[in-house]
Amino acid sequence: MAGDADLLAMMAEMVAGDSQQVMADLQxxxxxxxxxRIAAIAHQLKGMLSTFETEAPVSGLQDLVESARREDDKEAQRLLLQLQPKLFALIEEIAELQPQVR
Known part of the structure; x- marks a missing residue:
């Protein structure tokens, strides 16, 4: 079990550290x-965060990916504005997880 906690801590550290820049790149x-780029970055972010959450807001990133693949930049902007607060909250939760599992 200690190995699982160490792995989770390491993953939380990586995701928390990288996701802020990925969010900035997406913006x-x-x-x-x-x-x-929107499609690629949203897909990357979905992969990073899905280790910790597969429901909303992570599931909403697929809609963002699909709108970008359709070249619907207005819908992509709308979706990102809708998802951002929840994504930042999830990233904060992941960051807070680091000291708890170590």
Missing amino acids: SATETADCP
Whole structure:
């Protein structure tokens, strides 16, 4: 069991450390309506966060990926605005998990 806790702590540290930059990159891609980048970054973020949560808000990232793949930058912007507060809250929860499992 200690190995599982160590692995979880390591994953939480990696995700918490990387996800802020990924969120910033996603925001930047959305602001410039770069749909291929939006799709790639949203997919990356979904993969990172799905280790800790598979329901909302992570499941909403798939809608963002799909809207970007359709080149619907307005829908992508709307979805990101809707998801951002919940994604930041999840990232904060993951960051808080680090000291608890070590």
